[in-house]
Amino acid sequence: MTYGTRTESYVCVDLETTGLNPKTDKIIEVGAVKVENGRIVRVFETLVNPGRPIPENVRQLTDICTARLQNAPKIEEVLPDLLDFLGDSVLLGHQVLFDYSFIKKEAVNHKKSFEKTGIDTLRIARKFLPDLESRSLGFLCRHYAIPHRPHRALQDAQAACALYDRLWEEFGEAEDAVKLFTPKPLLYQAKRETPITPSQKERLYKLLVRHKLNIEYNLDALTRSEASRYTDRILAKYGR
Secondary structure, X not given: OOOOOOOOOEEEEEEEEOOOOOOOOOEEEEEEEEEEOOEEEEEEEEEOEOOOOOOHHHHHHHOOOHHHHOOOOEHHHHHXXXXXXXXXXXXXXXXXXXXXXXXXXXXXXXXXXXXXXXXXXXXXXXXXXXXXXXXXHHHHHHHOOOOOOOOOHHHHHHHHHHHHHHHHHHHOOOOOOHHHHOOEEOOXXXXXXXXOOHHHHHHHHHHHHHOOOOOOOOHHHOEHHHHHHHHHHHHHHHOO
């Protein structure tokens, strides 16, 4: 019988985003806590201006609106401090690959390396709590009476830390726990995006003027793929 080993030092990270796809969606809030020898020693928290409107379903979920992010720093301003905070620590999170994939996408876009090992509290819960109605972070916090304000990055990160402690207390000596409590390499392939080209910007601007469309996104902040998608949508709906 093989037992798990408790990871005493790590960074628990959580993100709020405009959607679920790191290839097309953007980070709007970062929360992280640094744990050393089992105790929280530092926290990192910031809103992020994604350069686009916040979808209504995200606003309702997080209470973060477009206006609130207008004066927030952009990801290129946040990323150096975030990567420094994460350092060479193990990452912990509830569905940690989701948060890792968004950060790695931005790191790759800004020509920075980001390779990590991680521990996933969702994966642990799915293994050892299969009979629960849900293994969402909110449900598990209620199950273990962990104080939690859902869908805000720092509060979610703090809750995931507390959840990890409770899962370890209950299942750290379970059979084959080593498979789940030991950090594993996090794998996500990210391709660097390139900025909008002058010709794309000119074509998109002309379409906006021709069809008298008002936009809430910043043309200069678009990538080539985003510019192509916006152009295709306008052409499909309004024609040339």
